[in-house]
Amino acid sequence: MLNIPLDSIICGDCEEILGEFPDNCIDLIVTSPPYADSRKKTYGGIHPDRYVDWFLPRTAQLLRVLKPTGTFILNIKEKVVGGQRHTYVIELILAMKKQGWLWTEEFAWHKKNCYPGKWPNRFRDAWERCLQFNKTKKFHMYQEAVMVPMGDWSKTRLARLSETDKIRDESRVLSGFGKRVANWVGRQLVYPTNVLHLATECANRHHSAAFPLALPEWFIKLFTKQNDVVLDPFVGSGTTALAAKKLYRRYIGIDIEQEYCDMAEEELRRCFLGGRNGRLEFG
Amino acid sequence: MLNIPLDSIICGDCEEILGEFPDNCIDLIVTSPPYADSRKKTYGGIHPDRYVDWFLPRTAQLLRVLKPTGTFILNIKEKVVGGQRHTYVIELILAMKKQGWLWTEEFAWHKKNCYPGKWPNRFRDAWERCLQFNKTKKFHMYQEAVMVPMGDWSKTRLARLSETDKIRDESRVLSGFGKRVANWVGRQLVYPTNVLHLATECANRHHSAAFPLALPEWFIKLFTKQNDVVLDPFVGSGTTALAAKKLYRRYIGIDIEQEYCDMAEEELRRCFLGGRNGRLEFG
DNA sequence: GTTCCGCATGAATCGATAG
DNA sequence: ACTATCGATTCATGCGGAA
Secondary structure, eight states, X not given: OEEEEETEEEESOHHHHHHTSOSSOEEEEEEOOOOTTOSTTGGGOOOGGGHHHHHHHHHHHHHHHEEEEEEEEEEEOOOEETTEEOSHHHHHHHHHHHHTOEEEEEEEEEETTOOOOXXXXXXXXXXXXXXXXXXXXXOOOOGGGGOEEOOGGGTTTTTTSOHHHHHHHHXXXXXXXXXXXXXXXXXXXXXXXXXXXXXXXXXXSSOOOSSOTHHHHHHHHHHOOTTOEEEETTOTTTHHHHHHHHTTOEEXXXXXXXXXXXXXXXXXXXXXXXXXXXXXEEO | OEEEEETEEEESOHHHHXXXXXXXXXXXXXXXXXXXXXXXXXXXXXXXXXXXXXXXXXXXXXXXXXXXXXXXXXXXXXXXXXXXXXXXXXXXXXXXXXXXXXXXXXXXXXXXSOOOOOOSSOOBOOEEEEEEEESSSOOOOOGGGGOEEOOXXXXXXXXXXXXXXXXXXXXXXXXXHHHHHHHHTTOSEEOOBSEEXXXXXXXXXXXXXXXXXXHHHHHHHHHOOTTOEEEETTOTTTHHHHHHHHTTOEEEEEESOHHHHHHHHHHHHHHSTTOOOEEEEEO
């Protein structure tokens, strides 16, 4: 009989912690691992040249605990070393494929308000990779959950509809007359692309998160349904756990730093007073 | 005494044609090579698994003819094979580095009007890579030539400068932030980022190009000055040559298909009646 | 001459069908 | 089993004709 600790933040090295987990128990992994040479205290500040070797034992565990229908979203960007983009990210992709992962897609996260700066030989870095890996080709994907409004070009066609008409239509939805509005909504919404436009969140008062809440939210909506289990093995200040809980998914967050674990739990408490807790059995 | 044929379109395999060129004679290479399995007539439609081997002899010539101060911009995107992103592009990066190239940067070209379609396991692909390679670290870059009007987000940010940003500056111990932002006040233009927003030119009257004119234009402005020599070894319908001529740079376009060469020359004639022609000596 | 509307057209990908 | 071809799907854009 094996258990996984749902809705909790665990302090420790994810390689070791996940070793205690059963196979095939996680629906989605979303994480932004410590970038090479960043967060120097943590993990001893991994040198770019050793990043792949450091990461691979951990992705091995992630591959094991992920359900065959699950997805692994890895938010990462290579840093500049000696005037060049380092190759550890693309080497990691190749190594993970050898490990058994399928490299399904690479989303581009366009950070609209990236950090300012000026260098003679390069511009500001305004995008990061969100690499999608899967265990099998038959992973779950709920595309309707992330549909977006059509582009402005369509608005001219719908310009005749007055604002009051729209409001009236929406109120009909609530009162049960949904059919006509559903068609209208269907025309208004389109599927998104593999480019995400999200601003980095600097609004957080107490800490700076690796990514904005909207990023894990988007992937959680896309790849899980209610009560599915979302894992972040480098949970940091808890953004992924927060997003999961907000969307009524179960979360498991792991971080090696007690300070970060405390911060994540504090943040979860702050946002969800009297939240759920539970333990799910696997056998 | 060696010559290169300036302001001309040459029909042939770029590997062979460039073999006749002297070393260090090109200021900028901008190209969008045939993607794996596309343009099937041409080059026999290169299989994804053989793409790197096919391309490497050509990048070897490009490395040789490029000036030490020059830049190579490679617009490319890997296709999906068997439900996965193929790895030939990232393998190419690694192989080119072994060849002696520096991988300086990867620009993301966000195609606003990407190809439509719906699939159960992926969204539409709305971005391509523009890989920047260099021969040395001391390449020419004219950043002022591509400055853009300041976006609204920065204006709102400047308004809050006295409050939030200073606090953030202190807490993060990031020096220079406040100073730089302060320098922007009153300025109309800012430097762009490494994300390009351009729509593809579809349904054009005369032809459809691999990339819009604005794409080579942007890189030509950024990496060359007037009368510099711009090379496109897969010039196709001539977009790069057109952009170079428009900006008063010298162009050399190469394509293996006579049909494309004719198209490119026709396009150049159409847009620039009575243009310049010349031959530059190298010794 | 404007503005509005209709329509063709893409560096695509999947799944089914056929050899 | 493995490859080759084909239809269905889908949306932002520019062009051309009409009001």
